[in-house]
Amino acid sequence: MAHRPAARLTINGQSQDFQGDPRRTLLDFLRLDLGLTGTKKGCDHGQCGACTVIVNGRRINSCLSLAAMHDGDEITTIEGLGTPEALSTLQKAFVAHDGFQCGYCTPGQICSAAAMIDEIRAGWPSAVGDDPTEMPTTVTDDEIRERMSGNLCRCGAYDNIVSAIREAMAAEEEVAQ
Amino acid sequence: MKAFDYSRAEATADAVGQSARLIAGGTNLLDLMKLEVETPEALLDITRIGLNAIDAEGEGLRIGALVSNSDAAADPRIRRDWPLLSRAILAGASPQLRNKATMGGNLCQRTRCGYFMDNRSACNKREPGSGCAAIGGVNRNHAILGASSDCIATYPGDMAVALSALQAVVHTERPEGAREIPMRHFHRLPGDTPQQDNHLESGEVITAISLPAPLGGRQIYRKVRDRASYAFALVSVAAALRMEEGRIASVHLAFGGVAHTPWTNDHVDELLTGERPSPALFDKAADLLLEDAQGQGHNDFKIPLLRRALAAVLAEATGE
Ligand SMILES: Cc1cc2nc3c(=O)[nH]c(=O)nc-3n(C[C@H](O)[C@H](O)[C@H](O)COP(=O)(O)OP(=O)(O)OC[C@H]3O[C@@H](n4cnc5c(N)ncnc54)[C@H](O)[C@@H]3O)c2cc1C
Numbered sequence: 377m378a379h380r381p382a383a384r385l386t387i388n389g390q391s392q393d394f395q396g397d398p399r400r401t402l403l404d405f406l407r408l409d410l411g412l413t414g415t416k417k418g419c420d421h422g423q424c425g426a427c428t429v430i431v432n433g434r435r436i437n438s439c440l441s442l443a444a445m446h447d448g449d450e451i452t453t454i455e456g457l458g459t460p461e462a463l464s465t466l467q468k469a470f471v472a473h474d475g476f477q478c479g480y481c482t483p484g485q486i487c488s489a490a491a492m493i494d495e496i497r498a499g500w501p502s503a504v505g506d507d508p509t510e511m512p513t514t515v516t517d518d519e520i521r522e523r524m525s526g527n528l529c530r531c532g533a534y535d536n537i538v539s540a541i542r543e544a545m546a547a548e549e550e551v552a553q
Numbered sequence: 554m555k556a557f558d559y560s561r562a563e564a565t566a567d568a569v570g571q572s573a574r575l576i577a578g579g580t581n582l583l584d585l586m587k588l589e590v591e592t593p594e595a596l597l598d599i600t601r602i603g604l605n606a607i608d609a610e611g612e613g614l615r616i617g618a619l620v621s622n623s624d625a626a627a628d629p630r631i632r633r634d635w636p637l638l639s640r641a642i643l644a645g646a647s648p649q650l651r652n653k654a655t656m657g658g659n660l661c662q663r664t665r666c667g668y669f670m671d672n673r674s675a676c677n678k679r680e681p682g683s684g685c686a687a688i689g690g691v692n693r694n695h696a697i698l699g700a701s702s703d704c705i706a707t708y709p710g711d712m713a714v715a716l717s718a719l720q721a722v723v724h725t726e727r728p729e730g731a732r733e734i735p736m737r738h739f740h741r742l743p744g745d746t747p748q749q750d751n752h753l754e755s756g757e758v759i760t761a762i763s764l765p766a767p768l769g770g771r772q773i774y775r776k777v778r779d780r781a782s783y784a785f786a787l788v789s790v791a792a793a794l795r796m797e798e799g800r801i802a803s804v805h806l807a808f809g810g811v812a813h814t815p816w817t818n819d820h821v822d823e824l825l826t827g828e829r830p831s832p833a834l835f836d837k838a839a840d841l842l843l844e845d846a847q848g849q850g851h852n853d854f855k856i857p858l859l860r861r862a863l864a865a866v867l868a869e870a871t872g873e
């Protein structure tokens with residue numbers, strides 16, 4: 377039995393080795409071992425979404441995942457989406473729309489939104505699109521709210537978060553056309 | 554979190570008959586390990602054993618135990634022919650959690666009884682023989698059907714409720730071989746052994762869930778909860794109902810948030826079958842369903858709530 381299991385992860389394009397106590401969550405590995413403190417710890421129990429990162433293209437709660445279980449996985453954190461010099465479309469939109477107040481939930485909101493946009497492009501259904509047999513065609517604000525329900529904002533910046541996401545989606549559509 | 558050994562299984566065979574606790578998505582197990590409600594000495598990571606495909610099987614479908622809840626909900630065949638399953642999955646947890654949660658892990662998620670999740674409280678499920686703090690305590694989310702004097706907890710999940718209505722079957726592997734457990738008989742009532750949520754034996758691994766040929770008709774999952782999203786059910790109703798010439802030709806119902814199992818009652822389904830829908834009929838069905846219902850104090854409201862939720866679902870499904 378491995379007391380100090382090992383895993384090799386790719387984080388924001390860089391190879392990183394984990395070896396240590398199997399209790400290390402992916403969240404603590406990012407923050408404490410790698411110093412990637414953009415990803416936040418809110419509840420540590422899967423309830424708030426502050427720790428959202430993208431693993432192999434899918435958003436997950438990094439607090440409810442063991443670092444040792446991510447051998448071979450590609451992980452994107454907020455640090456990998458954009459930099460202060462080169463903000464991503466979503467980051468720019470969050471700034472433009474004041475999609476935050478204290479900012480604590482923001483990295484999780486942005487990682488979550490980035491993956492959510494891909495889920496919509498892939499035609500994934502949601503509980504708001506009443507009929508799961510239909511692909512979502514128009515993305516309403518209700519739809520965005522439901523799809524972002526895994527990210528809480530203690531400051532209640534929800535309206536501006538929705539506006540920011542809506543604008544970022546429109547901007548990306550334009551680029552795509 | 555208590556220390557544990559960690560190892561990875563390469564194939565299903567490595568996981569069958571092991572004493573180590575299996576970990577799949579980890580979204581329930583790690584949550585409870587952080588609370589030290591679960592304290593396994595060893596974890597066996599089964600995320601790399603395969604079992605992550607959804608395959609046609611006759612007119613039905615076989616969903617591997619490691620398929621994520623998101624992939625199942627988005628599968629075009631499930632959305633078209635078993636939409637109840639998509640709806641129930643999408644009504645639960647959050648997108649992040651559904652991306653991680655697996656079919657097998659979802660079935661085995663543990664109760665959300667607050668005393669179970671709090672190590673300092675008496676709880677027969679966590680520590681057999683210690684008592685039940687929920688009886689006479691805060692029991693708003695507890696059972697109204699099938700509870701015992703040892704435990705009044707509910708099975709909290711959504712997906713298994715839909716699978717019960719859809720007549721799904723759970724496939725497992727034990728050291729002595731494979732077996733099939735109908736979804737309706739997978740979970741168990743608490744009785745005097747509430748520590749056991751379901752009929753899985755130690756060392757038994759869920760390999761797949763199969764859906765029989767599509768039931769057709771209207772398929773509805775109505776989940777009543779404190780928030781519009783990202784909250785467990787207070788009560789839920791899953792219905793697969795087919796009408797023929799103004800009568801209910803077939804109906805399969807299952808109920809969540811009300812018992813230690815996804816609750817089903819064949820007599821209720823039989824009472825409705827062949828009848829013309831009417832509010833009086835729906836009332837009779839609710840009477841039968843709730844015949845032995847018992848509130849615990851804070852959850853008394855679930856009895857009228859379930860009655861109304863059932864009537865609303867039947868009205869919608871029959872077009873009445
Ligand atoms: C904040 C929050 C909100 C939630 N809201 C909802 C909700 O509204 N509705 C809902 O239904 N659920 C909800 N959930 C629960 C969620 O659906 C479950 O945590 C998830 O489905 C568990 O799957 P998993 O793969 O992560 O299981 P794990 O945590 O990996 O495992 C859970 C259990 O299953 C066992 N297990 C796993 N796979 C197998 C297998 N193949 N064979 C045998 N045993 C196995 C494990 O040993 C463990 O005991 C919520 C969870 C959280 C944290």
Ligand code: SF4
Binds near residue numbers: 675678679686
């Ligand atoms: S209801 Fe069941 S789970 Fe809750 S405290 Fe009582 S014994 Fe424990």
Ligand code: FES
Binds near residue numbers: 422
């Ligand atoms: S810190 Fe992970 S969900 Fe709250």
Ligand code: FES
Binds near residue numbers: 475479482532533
């Ligand atoms: S901006 Fe403060 S929690 Fe969201």
